[in-house]
Amino acid sequence: MKNSLSLEDIYNLAYTTLTKGGSCSEQAEAVAQTILSAEKDGSVSHGLFRLPGYFNSLKSGKVNLNPNPSLHKVTKAVLKCGGDRSFAPLIHKMYLNELIKSTKDIGIGVLSIQRVAHFASLWPETETLAENGLIGIACTSYLPVVSPFGASEKLFGTNPISFAWPRKTNNPLVFDMATSSLALGDVQIAARDGHELPVGAGIDANGNATTDPNQVLEGMLLPFGGYKGSHLSMMIELLAGPLVGETTSDTTEENNIDDGGPPLGGQFILAMSPEIISGLDDWDKNAETFINKLSNLKGVRMPGKRRHINRTSLENIEVNSDLLNKIYSL
Amino acid sequence: MKNSLSLEDIYNLAYTTLTKGGSCSEQAEAVAQTILSAEKDGSVSHGLFRLPGYFNSLKSGKVNLNPNPSLHKVTKAVLKCGGDRSFAPLIHKMYLNELIKSTKDIGIGVLSIQRVAHFASLWPETETLAENGLIGIACTSYLPVVSPFGASEKLFGTNPISFAWPRKTNNPLVFDMATSSLALGDVQIAARDGHELPVGAGIDANGNATTDPNQVLEGMLLPFGGYKGSHLSMMIELLAGPLVGETTSDTTEENNIDDGGPPLGGQFILAMSPEIISGLDDWDKNAETFINKLSNLKGVRMPGKRRHINRTSLENIEVNSDLLNKIYSL
Numbered sequence: 001m002k003n004s005l006s007l008e009d010i011y012n013l014a015y016t017t018l019t020k021g022g023s024c025s026e027q028a029e030a031v032a033q034t035i036l037s038a039e040k041d042g043s044v045s046h047g048l049f050r051l052p053g054y055f056n057s058l059k060s061g062k063v064n065l066n067p068n069p070s071l072h073k074v075t076k077a078v079l080k081c082g083g084d085r086s087f088a089p090l091i092h093k094m095y096l097n098e099l100i101k102s103t104k105d106i107g108i109g110v111l112s113i114q115r116v117a118h119f120a121s122l123w124p125e126t127e128t129l130a131e132n133g134l135i136g137i138a139c140t141s142y143l144p145v146v147s148p149f150g151a152s153e154k155l156f157g158t159n160p161i162s163f164a165w166p167r168k169t170n171n172p173l174v175f176d177m178a179t180s181s182l183a184l185g186d187v188q189i190a191a192r193d194g195h196e197l198p199v200g201a202g203i204d205a206n207g208n209a210t211t212d213p214n215q216v217l218e219g220m221l222l223p224f225g226g227y228k229g230s231h232l233s234m235m236i237e238l239l240a241g242p243l244v245g246e247t248t249s250d251t252t253e254e255n256n257i258d259d260g261g262p263p264l265g266g267q268f269i270l271a272m273s274p275e276i277i278s279g280l281d282d283w284d285k286n287a288e289t290f291i292n293k294l295s296n297l298k299g300v301r302m303p304g305k306r307r308h309i310n311r312t313s314l315e316n317i318e319v320n321s322d323l324l325n326k327i328y329s330l
Numbered sequence: 331m332k333n334s335l336s337l338e339d340i341y342n343l344a345y346t347t348l349t350k351g352g353s354c355s356e357q358a359e360a361v362a363q364t365i366l367s368a369e370k371d372g373s374v375s376h377g378l379f380r381l382p383g384y385f386n387s388l389k390s391g392k393v394n395l396n397p398n399p400s401l402h403k404v405t406k407a408v409l410k411c412g413g414d415r416s417f418a419p420l421i422h423k424m425y426l427n428e429l430i431k432s433t434k435d436i437g438i439g440v441l442s443i444q445r446v447a448h449f450a451s452l453w454p455e456t457e458t459l460a461e462n463g464l465i466g467i468a469c470t471s472y473l474p475v476v477s478p479f480g481a482s483e484k485l486f487g488t489n490p491i492s493f494a495w496p497r498k499t500n501n502p503l504v505f506d507m508a509t510s511s512l513a514l515g516d517v518q519i520a521a522r523d524g525h526e527l528p529v530g531a532g533i534d535a536n537g538n539a540t541t542d543p544n545q546v547l548e549g550m551l552l553p554f555g556g557y558k559g560s561h562l563s564m565m566i567e568l569l570a571g572p573l574v575g576e577t578t579s580d581t582t583e584e585n586n587i588d589d590g591g592p593p594l595g596g597q598f599i600l601a602m603s604p605e606i607i608s609g610l611d612d613w614d615k616n617a618e619t620f621i622n623k624l625s626n627l628k629g630v631r632m633p634g635k636r637r638h639i640n641r642t643s644l645e646n647i648e649v650n651s652d653l654l655n656k657i658y659s660l
Contacts, residue, residue, distance in 0.1 A: 077407045078437035078607055107408035108440050108600075112607045135573065150629035163565045173568075175561040225555020231505040231633055232562075234624065235493045238503075242617035243465065245608035250623060251616060277408055277442050278575035286581060287572035293580060294564065299480035303561055 002318040010048065010317060011036045017051055017330055021058035022065040023087075030089035034120045039317050041307040045185025046121045048319055048327065053119055054087065055330050057261025063087060063117050071095050076102060077109045080245075083116030085264055088140075091116055092125045099271050100132045107276035111269040112244040118142075119262035122162035123176040123304070129271050130164035130172030137270040138162045139236045141249045143256065143263050146180045146221045149230035152207030154220045157249035158184050159236040165291075166274070168284050173291055175303035179233040180221040187213050187221065192322075239268040332648040340378065340647060341366045347381055347660055351388035352395040353417075360419035364450045369647050371637040375515025376451045378649055378657065383449055384417065385660050387591025393417060393447050401425050406432060407439045410575075413446030415594055418470075421446055422455045429601050430462045437606035441599040442574040448472075449592035452492035453506040453634070459601050460494035460502030467600040468492045469566045471579045473586065473593050476510045476551045479560035482537030484550045487579035488514050489566040495621075496604065498614050503621055505633035509563040510551040517543050517551065522652075569598040 005013070014032035019025065031054055039047035057063040067086035071094075074080050079099055083091055091113055103109040122138045129136030142157030160183070162176035178184075181201040190197055191213035202216030203209055210216060223229035241248040246266025247255065256263040274283040295302045335343070344362035349355065361384055369377035387393040397416035401424075404410050409429055413421055421443055433439040452468045459466030472487030490513070492506035508514075511531040520527055521543035532546030533539055540546060553559035571578040576596025577585065586593040604613040625632045 072609075074606060074609065075436045077439075080607070080609055106405045106436075108438055109407075110438050110602065110607055112609075135569075148624060148627060148630050150631060151627040152629070153627050155624060155627065163561070165565075165568050173564075175565075177558050177561065179558075224558045227631070227633075228507050228509075228554045228559070231493075231507065235495075235505075237620060238495050238617055239465075241620065242613060242615075243602065243604050243607055245610050245613065247616055248620040251619065272440065272573065274573050276404060277410070277440055277573055279402075279404065279410055279442075280575050283572060283575065285572075286577055287568055289581065290567060290571065290578040294478060294485060297478060297481040297483050297485065299482065300478050301480060301557070303557075 003321050003324050004316040005319050006316050007036060007040065007314065010039050010319075013327065014048065014051055017055055017327055018058065020330065021055040023058055024066040027067060027087055027090045030093045031087050034089040034124055037124060037311075038121060039319075040311045040313075042310040043121055043307065045183060045189055048323060049185060049189070050119050051327050052330060053261040055261075056259040057117055060257050060259035060261070062257045062259060062261065062264065069094060071098060073098075073102075076106050079109065079111045081111060081113045083113055085115050085117070088113070088116045088118040088267060089120060089124070092128070096125060096128050099269065100129065100134060103134055103271040103273055104132075108272045109270075111271070113267040113269070114244060114246050115264055116267055117262040117264055118267055121176050122160050123164065123174050123307075125269055126162040126164035126176070127172055127174050130166040130174065133166045133273070133275065135166065135272040135274060136162070136164040138268065139240050140267045141237050141240045141252065141265055142184075143253045144249045145184055146223060146233060147203065148234070149223055149227040152203055152220070155250055156180070156223070156230075156233045156237060158221065159233045159240075159249075161232070161236060165287065166284075167288070167291070171304070171308045173302070173304065179223055179229050179236060181224045182221060184221070187216055191217060192320075240266050244268055333651050333654050334646040335649050336646050337366060337370065337644065340369050340649075343657065344378065344381055347385055347657055348388065350660065351385040353388055354396040357397060357417055357420045360423045361417050364419040364454055367454055367641075368451060369649075370641045370643070372640040373451055373637065375513060375519055378653060379515060379519070380449050381657050382660060383591040385591075386589040387447060390587050390589035390591070392587045392589060392591065392594065399424060401428060403428075403432075406436050409439065409441045411441060411443045413443055415445050415447070417592075418443070418446045418448040418597060419450060419454070422458070426455060426458050429599065430459065430464060433464055433601040433603055434462075438602045439600075441601070443597040443599070444574060444576050445594055446597055447592040447594055448597055451506050452490050453494065453504050453637075455599055456492040456494035456506070457502055457504050460496040460504065463496045463603070463605065465496065465602040465604060466492070466494040468598065469570050470597045471567050471570045471582065471595055472514075473583045474579045475514055476553060476563060477533065478564070479553055479557040482533055482550070485580055486510070486553070486560075486563040486567060488551065489563045489570070489579075491562070491566060495617065496614075497618070497621070501634070501638045503632070503634065509553055509559050509566060511554045512551060514551070517546055521547060570596050574598050
């Protein structure tokens with residue numbers, strides 16, 4: 001069963017639920033906006049689906065109701081943010097502009113974020129950078145739900161990475177993908193809706209291959225693309241963990257309050273100015289030729305394209321009614 | 331048939347062949363050292379196997395016999411190098427130290443390289459950064475030999491990416507991998523030695539799946555890991571191309587002299603200081619816990635480990651005798 005909600009309804013439902021959970025307005029606004037953006041883009045697993053988790057992390061005391069984040073400009077190219085146990089969208093709302101400013105000045109910059117609960121897609125932050133003429137790369141880790149290639153023990157998070165390339169007269173070219181075979185939200189939704197997973201997505205608790213989402217949730221996901229995807233997942237653990245002064249997914253779990261919401265950890269955001277680094281005013285010329293050639297190849301689906309089309313719609317959005325009932329009951 | 335060569339023999343053979351091709355000493359030394367390092371590490375496809383290609387690119391006039399590269403410090407964090415049609419190892423020998431210096435000062439830095447012929451592994455440059463306490467990430471594109479996911483037309487290079495993480499009391503943790511299913515050198519060696527390729531590695535010229543390396547060489551490779559590997563390959567085209575003021579693989583080919591050697595293009599090298607970005611003296615503590623846990627998991631093979639073991643050997647190295655005869659005949 002589905003219910004039809006307007007964009008305003010979705011924002012208000014998210015905002016109200018978060019403030020009912022005790023969040024201050026500013027944080028609730030940032031998260032509600034992120035949930036609305038995900039729903040508009042058709043990214044169901046990062047929209048209202050996440051709201052009960054956000055709510056629970058407020059109620060458990062893990063996430064700060066009224067956080068007071070701080071920004072330290074370590075050097076002209078390194079910004080270090082103490083998240084004060086906030087939801088990540090608040091940090092992006094407060095500090096992405098500082099990263100944009102410093103990167104337009106010096107050509108490259110990193111925003112290193114500690115003590116933050118990231119429960120959303122990564123494209124909102126990378127796309128914001130690209131809308132300002134910068135390349136954005138972001139990654140974060142999570143809780144151990146993925147086995148490294150070759151093993152059958154959980155160690156990695158789903159460890160998404162997002163990349164956004166700026167275009168002067170077009171939407172940025174953006175991808176945002178888990179380095180696991182599937183995002184965890186998609187496995188949870190497959191379990192809820194009774195769908196099978198693709199072959200190779202995960203293994204059960206005993207290390208046997210399975211396409212049953214419930215077995216995978218009790219067992220573990222696998223990295224995408226064998227040992228290469230596994231190496232990338234390892235890289236992301238290090239970038240979004242120790243590099244930003246934070247824990248990796250396994251240690252994150254040891255310190256986590258298991259409230260169904262996101263854990264506290266780190267995020268790594270890199271920004272680069274193609275204008276400064278290439279030294280060219282028409283830095284986009286070769287890129288546009290390439291992107292157009294790629295998007296015109298028969299059979300190619302450009303990342304982010306469906307999202308950008310979805311978001312132009314002002315129509316109501318169909319939301320799973322069990323989910324809605326769950327949210328109303330919070 | 332194989333022949334046994336000492337490490338000194340390998341270096342001398344490479345150096346002599348390159349100077350016979352007309353290269354100045356300094357460039358020949360840098361490339362010979364890179365070839366020796368590959369052979370020592372057991373990375374056959376990047377060792378002497380590449381020497382005829384290097385030689386041909388000198389003889390054809392594509393690569394400068396006596397290049398005069400330049401470095402421009404655009405900002406405190408952006409170094410821009412004009413390669414003057416040199417082989418990449420010369421650039422790394424000349425300028426990696428500058429990147430190390432600026433990154434230790436400001437926490438992050440990029441070395442953007444134009445007009446260079448890259449025909450080697452990427453780990454020598456990222457590992458050098460990590461041996462100096464920095465994270466290294468490098469990538470480069472090539473010639474179009476890979477079809478984007480979903481298509482059956484060559485557009486991407488094999489587009490390798492390397493990542494190195496510094497460790498205070500251990501060899502750096504390094505991976506270096508093509509974003510294609512296989513590196514091109516490995517396909518060429520499989521063709522030479524009459525081995526089949528793994529299923530899914532490539533397609534023939536008509537877009538049909540094949541495990542015959544000769545068919546793949548006439549056709550094209552596929553990205554590793556489906557659409558996700560394809561997105562990463564696309565990202566690398568943009569980072570090692572337009573971001574550094576260079577061409578993507580497809581345009582590189584249009585301007586290339588087809589001499590069997592490497593094309594002229596760009597390279598992107600990123601360095602980051604975990605000490606500065608994390609703000610911690612013991613930035614390595616969480617990382618070491620994680621790396622040790624990973625490497626102790628049953629079934630996990632740590633990237634770079636075999637290379638680091640191989641390189642401690644001072645024994646002679648077995649080299650394919652057809653290859654040696656080919657090199658002697660140059």
